[in-house]
Amino acid sequence: MNSSNQKKNCDCEFCKNNRNFTLPNDIIEAVKQGNLVIFAGAGVSTESRSVYYYTLYEEIRDELNIGPEENMTFSELMSEYCKQPNGRAKLLRKIKDRLDYVNAFPELERTASNFHREIATIYQITEIITTNWDDLFERKCGAVPIVTVEDFVFWNNPERKVLKIHGSINNYGSVIATKEDYEECYKTLESGIIGSALKTMLATKCVVFIGYSFGDEDFNKIHNSLTKEMKGFMPHAYIVTLDEKAEEKFKDLNFTPIITDATYFIKVLKEHLIQLELMVPDENFEDIYESLFLVEEEHSKLSGAFNVKQNPEMILALSYQDGLMHSFERILAMKKTGQYSNPDRIKKVIHDYGILIQEKYEKGVYHDVAYTEGYRNGLIHFLINGELDQLPCYYVLGYEEDILNFEEYQEIAPTVKNIHPESYKYALKIANKIENKTGDTVFHHTPFL
Template sequence: MPKEILDAAKNGELVLFCGAGISTENKSVLPFSFYKEIQEELEITDNTLSFSKLMQIYCDLPNGRRKLLKMIKNRFEYIHSFPELERAATKFHRELAELYFIKTIITTNWDTYFEECCAATPITTPADYIFWDENERCVLKIHGSINNIGSIVATEDDYTKCTESLEKGVIGATLKTILARRTVVFIGFSFGDEDFSQIMAYLQAELKEIMPHIYIVTIDEHLNSKLSYKNSTYILTDGTYFLHQLKLEMLERKLIENCDTLPIIEGVNSTINDLHKKVSHIDIHMYPSVIYCLAYQDGVIHAFERFIQLYNTGNYNIPGIMSSSARAYDDIKQKCTDSKNYWDEAYYEGYLNGLILIASCEKDRDIIKEFPYTYLPNAKCILDSYDTFFKELDRVTRKADKYHKYAKLIVDELKEPNMVVHHPPY
């Protein structure tokens, strides 16, 4: 792994420029390319036609543009309908998701996998620039998006308009700034790739003598000898493997963490949800203090669900991020304790414990066995099973201390039978 790439990753200066080879046009997804699909539709055997020329021929037919866009949409929908195919099409994107230090992605691809798998904000048109934020992950879609049909660049006419737009517009200006100042890795392109050829020609014309050194990750052994631009380093490997190796380098330097945590938390979340359902069947009017356990479990579940929901942002892989969040929630919990708000205190105790488990479980699997799945603020023993919890719940109910009285005030306002008490995530 080149030192410049590692340094750029560490400093948040690494940019990926991605082509079709990392997505739906990878041969591991479908045995036939979109180019081949259109070729057969037109009954053309000439393989020397460029992609844009072939698309232009198709679009010049009656209703050709409409039919082409429909075929593009159908291809994505077909891949989506088979999870096996979609997993193959998105393995690069899922590997990228954890790499929080990669905030800027540029792509010629029309799919929405960077948005869905990496939580990247799409910048497709100048109007989208209101959402551009260098501190958040963004994907600059210079050839449009399937979510904005009118933006798709496919034909010769489209390519001409796209080049003119890049030369004069804000997207082109941003592109030039990124490439002049950042370390850029091109991935998913091959020799003969029209997108790559046009991009390189455009950049050399625009940046001239300030054109930076670039890195090209490719499985095309001939790209190095055929490309006229020599200020480059070739890394002969698969794009997903390249990202995985980059992640391993960052792990070794302790610049990324929690990379094995997601499946652990998904499993524990399933366990506590099952237990939560069981606890929710306890009669709150007979055992008012059960609301503390319900609130506590809501807190744990919300911590887990937020982690799962936002994992693809990469933000949970930032070293120290969990400790920082835990300190903030500990302060909130303490305020609830000081104000004798025992209901909210139970919730934030659960949320805090959830964060602690997320931060610790990858390094210490035993913590899962010791994790408190149930809670009572006045328990006198370790609640290591449902039976132990219920016995302790019965004891504190008969004792009728301040926690019991506080819970009873809440429960007495709930007149409907069989109501379940729930604490929302705020």
Template sequence: MKKVIGAVNCGCFMCQNNNSFDMPDEIIESVKKNELVLFCGAGISTESKTVLPTSFYMDILTFLNSEYILNLDTDITFSELMSKFCSIVPNGRKQLIRKIYERFDRIQSFPELYSSATRFHKKVSEIPQIKTIVTTNWDDYFEKECLATSIVDNKDVALWNTFDRRVFKVHGSINNIGSIVATTNDYDKCYERLSNEPIGDRLKTLLGSNCVVFIGFSFGDEDLNKIIDILSERLDDFANQFYLVTVDRSWEKNTDSRIIPIITDGQFFIHSLRNILVEEGNLVENDIYDFARYANQIASDFHKNWLNKIDDFNEKITFYPEIMLSIAYQDGVIHAYQRCYANRKKGDYLIPSYLSNVVASYHNLVDQHEKNKNYLQMYYALGYQDGLIDLEIFLKTNEYLIPPLFTYEGENFATEKELFDFIIANRNSEMYHYLKEIKVPKGTTPHFYPWYC
């Protein structure tokens, strides 16, 4: 086990539950092997007290007591309350869905609320080794923030191996309103699916063969207990040990031997797990994405400013058709940075070996284009490769360095004049005649799309 030190003497609202805890070795080793499964409840999402002052449960309870004078108490279960709403309110099912949408829409409308609701999800996105998530939540935050593909029904299960990161929506999804599980009848049908249908079989396999961490559930959660019972049935002594991360200290009284509680905040737990992976060399720091965004801005501005200043582009390209090689090269460099930054939610670039493997593949691609005399594609691929190498250099040095963006015959130049002087002294006749045959319409400049990345 690794000892994780919490927010010592920090009294702020956001850190008050960041308790010290022991990170089990089983969890650390399982995530290294892409075998950690997160099973997430409402506490990590819209129902967190850091998002809205009252839960959806309390909103519905208050509404029914106020509008229909029911005098309901909090001893009624969630599913019973939703059933009560659907049976009493006209068009109850439709109105319940409307209220769910209104809650999500309110959160989506305020960046501060959305940021609070997705803190956990964004932390999960920083650990690309977490490939499988199971959740009872209706929201689509794992899809948005972790680029996870949702698995909702049996048809989706058939495509299980198609997706790199997936999220099982046990209680349905807001993006598929017919799948939402809310009432007692919905829950009964859900348990039947988990017991007897392919989606349940897949989940049983997952929970029986991987390390599972439950996060965001309160003590005595009836639904959680039922799900664990169903997914653990027939495993007997071979059932896995489950871990449960919670701030609810009532779990310290837990008598279910299948569950080991870890009393700390869920977001802090994921953050701490990521820090351990970084310390042990299984992940790199995620500031590579900040550098990629910065480098893209610098390279893009340079590229646009240079092209905008070439008033006599058609005249220059007549004498120096090799100028198109630098245009292709710069587009490649820019696209390398852009793709890295766009990957932030997926996290591939955080895996230490990822960049070196991609660089090697582009080195082969450059050689292939050169052999086939596809010079423009060659220089585009060379730019993309050099952009990736620049990202590698940042990881090793933490320095914000960007290569000179004019290039020809294996050399890089800081200015257009240096490029032209070198071309005059070292012109490749075969490449010159190849480029000379390419006709660029007057008033336009070439642009190379990321079709070959």
């Protein structure tokens, strides 16, 4: 049974293309199994009309004074441009300048990467194919770029990968743009290792083409190559497009069109995955910024209020806060990889850290116990999207209740040596080793155990 979204969308510039659609169960099931492959084209890159008012194609065509009536393909036009002295170098410079311009304006960069940032937290999507040259999938989705045969050594790694069949701006020699480039590229894809991987994915997994149109040269070449290879038995695929006539255009190609905006399609897919409890809501990440800020403030408050020589017990509280902060920082840093959007993975890490805490406790390494407790609590707080005023920002080993703020810690601190004498003696030994006689040195636990 297919899932349908029936939200009423506004008609503003950003939402006008967010059209209601039916999400096929095939796609949801493919995501569950980790078998969904995104095949992304220029429509979800810096070449989108929402980023530049004019495309690279139009810019080159105008520079060469070639009229639209010539109806040249993209690769033919690029070949024509390269006929001038140093034409190839000039083309690459023009491509780089366009990408650099977008990256120099945060507003443009955010618009260009809307799709990429949306897809980043769907951890089940680990394989992406693109004909785009930009590095947005690498920077915004944490994807390992596969550009050359040498890069293919990373293909079987568990991290997210992006197969860049038209090269990358980070490897100028790999850029596929001209007619001659296209011919050489598709000749290589017919027999090379990367081509074999590409065809295997397209033949065995659920593929969603996004950012292509029916007349797109890239799309046509890919489809023709596959049809030729598979003797007409093209596997079923989906294409997300805004073309109202897509149903008619694609009816003989074994493609199911989904008429909506590309980024909106991903948002709706995520809503279904969250409802099925298959991923952590993105909102949880937003709340972590505030949680991190709170712990940083409490950390500074604790460091400034006590002397480590006179109050060695603060070493464990500081270690705990370091664990909390490191947990939050890593969650935010790794958001783009999707790792922390996987609830089962987080639950396993929480469980494993519980075992580690017990091991550290039995060995009497109490500052590691405190640090790991902090790190673990950070994960729990993120997973349940806990209330900020319920976050335990302080820690005393052996104390059963949560210590939420500095005032509560101040009351408990004088009794620490009685609550857990062994951990107090342990902290005292560390404090005595600190050479600073004034005791104003702040103890710090590094992110290692």
